[in-house]
Structures are given as structure tokens and as C-alpha cells.
Amino acid sequence: MxxxxxxxxxxxxxxxxxxxNTAAEGIPPRQVHEAVGEYLRDKSLGMNGRDGHFRRAERCREVAARMVGLGPAEVAFCSCASEAYNLLHAALAPREGDEVVVSDLDFPAGVTPWLVSRTPTRLWTQRDGALHVEDLERLLGPRTLLVQVSLVSFWNGHRIDWAAVHDAVRRRAPDAVLAVDVTQALGRVPTLCPGADVVISSTHKWALGLHGGCVVGIAAARAERLTPRAGGWYHVENAFEADRFERAALKRGAAAFAVGMPSFAAIYALDAGLRYLEDVxxxxxxxxxxxxxxxxxxxxxxxxxxxxxxxxxxxxxxxxxxxxxxxxxxxxxxxxxxxxxxxxxxxxxxxxxxxxxxxxxxxxxxxxxxxxxxxx
CATH class of the missing domain: 3.90.1150.10 (Aspartate Aminotransferase, domain 1)
Incomplete structure (x- = not known):
């Protein structure tokens, strides 16, 4: 490379x-092409290929966890960042009086769930192309439910001062959830966002993967709070048990963000892309x-x-x-x-x-x- x-x-x-133009579309290396071929070979085995699918998903979970600075049990995969943010909204279930802080350098996926639900939103506004932590501090308080930021802005490339943001949120709004979109950083920025509660990344840009994938990281300490109350089956503990029509026992934390059959093609590609980047x-x-x-x-x-x-x-x-x-x-x-x-x-x-x-x-x-x- x-x-x-x-x-x-x-x-x-x-x-x-x-x-x-990698910030729009990453160019997959040869190793990703080969991984997609492996997916197709496994898929051609019919249901017998599922063992290979699930093994690859666990391999991918391990490397993704290393790349985002979490443990494997704190990482799951869904279809895109938009799905992840809607599931985060379902997990937090805003109530009257809650406020969400977003920035005007965020990608729409991290902002629109709160606007659609008419959750009161406070806007952290750039000055001369940069976000200043002193401006964020004025927006934080006991009503802050969530602070949503992008580590690197898709709009202009600004990279926030993560340590200062993390410190400000923990001091001024200690009960708030701190979520970070690392789509424009994963695979390009060496250190991401230690101490974040939520880490979300698309897979088709700097990570060198395909469309149809998203990495979701949920810190274990926040797993109970950040469990989406959403329909599906893959995240349901008792999906095929005798009591499945009486209750839905949900997995907790990151596992609850994988609500349906994984997008295995994207996972094979992501595994190869992230391992390529890790090797380099x-x-x-x-x-x-x-x-x-x-x-x-x-x-x-x-x-x-x-x-x-x-x-x-x-x-x-x-x-x-x-x-x-x-x-x-x-x-x-x-x-x-x-x-x-x-x-x-x-x-x-x-x-x-x-x-x-x-x-x-x-x-x-x-x-x-x-x-x-x-x-x-």
C-alpha cells in the first residue's frame, strides 16, 4: 500500500x-476481492456454508474490536450507519425534558433521528471551520441525554479534540451518552476515541470494505442502557424457544444492534479490509x-x-x-x-x-x- x-x-x-476520493468510496485492495470470492464460495454451499459465514463474522468482530479500541463482545455489525443511529434512538427512547447535542459538522445519519422524533436538539456550531470545546460546554447540562459527534467531519475534514470533548462531557453532563461517528477515521486515524460510549462506522470508505456494513461499538458499562427495543430475531435470545410468542428476551448492548441476518458479504470484505490495514x-x-x-x-x-x-x-x-x-x-x-x-x-x-x-x-x-x- x-x-x-x-x-x-x-x-x-x-x-x-x-x-x-476515499472519503466517498474506498478502493478495495486485492485481498477484499478475494474475500468476496470466498463469501460466494461459502454461499454456494447453501445452508452448509453458514458455518463459514459465522466463523468469518467472529474473525471480523475481533479485528474490528481491536481497531476501535473495544473488546469483541462490545462490537456488532448492522447494515449502515443510518440503521445504527435509528437503533441508538430506540435504545435511548428520549423523554420529555431530554436534550441531544449535535454539531453542524456531523453527517445527517447521526442527526436526523432526533429531528424526526422532535427531540430538543442543541447545535454545536463551528467557527471558521472548527468546533471549539468551550462552545460545547455551554450546551451541556443535567438535561443532556446524548452528545453526538464525528471524530472527523465528512464536510470539511475537521478532526475534533477528542480528549477535550470527552473531558467536557464527563464533567458537565456525566449521565449523558457520548456517541462518535468514526466513519471518516477508521483505517486512517491511528487513535480513535477511547472512553466513548458508542462508536459507529460505515465500512465502504477508509476501512476498504463494501456497502451494506456498519461497525457498532457499545461500551460494556453502558450495555444495559444502550439496548434497542427493536423488532427482529437475531438479537433475540429466545427467538425460537417455546415462549417466543409470549415475550422477547433481548441480547444486551452491542449484540442488540444486530437485529437480523448479518450482511455476510460486507463482513467478509470488512474482515479483509481491516486486516489489510492492520498489517500495514x-x-x-x-x-x-x-x-x-x-x-x-x-x-x-x-x-x-x-x-x-x-x-x-x-x-x-x-x-x-x-x-x-x-x-x-x-x-x-x-x-x-x-x-x-x-x-x-x-x-x-x-x-x-x-x-x-x-x-x-x-x-x-x-x-x-x-x-x-x-x-x-
Whole structure:
């Protein structure tokens, strides 16, 4: 991943591409392709293949737990982050007087369940592209039921000061649940969010997996409180017992978030993707990719494009985003040069993973200079 030999061997789809869009879609390495083939071979055995499915799910649980800093019993899988957040809503069951704190740098999946249920929501608002903990502290209090944050913002790449956020919530709202979306960090940021009550991540971005999967981590100390009262069967202890039509005995904590048959194809892929990243080393990935992010940030500023989030060397992420009035034209030029970035809502978002090279970054900078010669 970090050198030309392994990059060409493991990511043949990147030949000729400057792929700077992992924050939208990760490119699966060869090992993930092979794992999906293994899933299909097991699936072709019919029900006899289920032993392989469940073994792979347990393997995946083990590596996912290591990556998010929890124990295997504290981790489960569901279909997507949106499902996970709706189940979290069902677990917390807000009552009159409860408040939820969210930020304006969060992805909609972590926010909309509370808006739909009309739970009073307090908004932690960015200033100059960053979230400041002193602003969060003013929103916290005895009525705070949940604080929902993203470790790295999908919108502009801002990475919160996790230690300061954790300290503020525990001091100002000690009974509140602290939930973190790590979708834009898992597989890219070496240390995630120790001490979080809830950790949620999609699997098709930096984790190098497929759609249809989501990692859910629930701290054991919060298992009783964070058990969704939701229908299904896989999370029901007595689903096939004699009393199954009289009561539903739910599993507790993370296990209660896996309400139906696991999405095994996504789990096989995630297991391979996370093990690939673990073998390479997320710290090594960050050491390789963070300087490329800094190069993009500096080049944008030199050309008069102010990134949407400040660069904080101690809290780097893989994302740089900026606005430009001719974003659509710039995006079209980049596409012609096979430079893949995200163009959405008037912004250009760049994402740098371990499979990226200095040449990828320089190709982007050269194209930007050609489109905006006066600024260059």
C-alpha cells in the first residue's frame, strides 16, 4: 500500500488514476476481492456454508474490536450507519425534558433521528471551520441525554479534540451518552476515541470494505442502557424457544444492534479490509499520508483557496475541502485528467489514504493551476 510494488499489486484499479476520493468510496485492495470470492464460495454451499459465514463474522468482530479500541463482545455489525443511529434512538427512547447535542459538522445519519422524533436538539456550531470545546460546554447540562459527534467531519475534514470533548462531557453532563461517528477515521486515524460510549462506522470508505456494513461499538458499562427495543430475531435470545410468542428476551448492548441476518458479504470484505490495514499499520499510513494532506493544504492556500477547516498538525485527518465559484468546471477538468475528487454542494473535497502518492497530489495541484492560472 505504501510503496509502488504493493500499490500496483494490491490496487490494480488505481493504475493511471489519481484517486483522491476515499472519503466517498474506498478502493478495495486485492485481498477484499478475494474475500468476496470466498463469501460466494461459502454461499454456494447453501445452508452448509453458514458455518463459514459465522466463523468469518467472529474473525471480523475481533479485528474490528481491536481497531476501535473495544473488546469483541462490545462490537456488532448492522447494515449502515443510518440503521445504527435509528437503533441508538430506540435504545435511548428520549423523554420529555431530554436534550441531544449535535454539531453542524456531523453527517445527517447521526442527526436526523432526533429531528424526526422532535427531540430538543442543541447545535454545536463551528467557527471558521472548527468546533471549539468551550462552545460545547455551554450546551451541556443535567438535561443532556446524548452528545453526538464525528471524530472527523465528512464536510470539511475537521478532526475534533477528542480528549477535550470527552473531558467536557464527563464533567458537565456525566449521565449523558457520548456517541462518535468514526466513519471518516477508521483505517486512517491511528487513535480513535477511547472512553466513548458508542462508536459507529460505515465500512465502504477508509476501512476498504463494501456497502451494506456498519461497525457498532457499545461500551460494556453502558450495555444495559444502550439496548434497542427493536423488532427482529437475531438479537433475540429466545427467538425460537417455546415462549417466543409470549415475550422477547433481548441480547444486551452491542449484540442488540444486530437485529437480523448479518450482511455476510460486507463482513467478509470488512474482515479483509481491516486486516489489510492492520498489517500495514494505521500509524504508518498516517505517517505517509499526513504530509500529502499538508502539501495540499499549503498549495491551496498559495493559490488563494482557503481550506474549509484549519490544519492542526496534532490532529490530522485525511480530508481537505475548499469552495470555489467554478467548482463544477474544475471538477470536470479533473475528471478529464483522471483525478478523482468529490464535488458536492459547491465544494471540492480531497481525501488522501495510504494508497496515494506524491504524484497524485502534484497532478491535482498542476490541474488546479491550469484552471486558475491567475491565482497560480
Amino acid at each position: 505504501l510503496d509502488s510494488i504493493t500499490r500496483e499489486r494490491d490496487f490494480p484499479a488505481l493504475a493511471g488514476e489519481a484517486y483522491l 499499520g494505521v500509524a504508518r499510513i498516517a505517517a505517509h499520508a499526513d504530509p500529502l494532506v499538508a502539501r495540499l493544504d499549503a498549495a491551496l492556500r498559495e493559490r488563494g483557496h482557503v481550506p474549509m477547516a484549519p490544519l492542526v498538525p496534532s490532529r490530522m485527518s485525511g480530508i481537505v475541502a475548499f469552495r470555489t465559484p467554478d467548482a463544477a468546471r474544475l471538477h470536470a477538468c479533473l475528471e478529464r485528467e483522471r483525478i478523482r475528487v468529490m464535488h458536492h454542494a459547491g465544494r471540492i473535497r480531497l481525501a488522501v489514504h495510504g494508497s496515494n502518492t506524491a504524484d497524485d497530489v502534484e497532478r491535482f495541484i498542476a490541474t488546479l493551476a491550469a484552471v486558475h492560472p491567475a491565482a497560480a
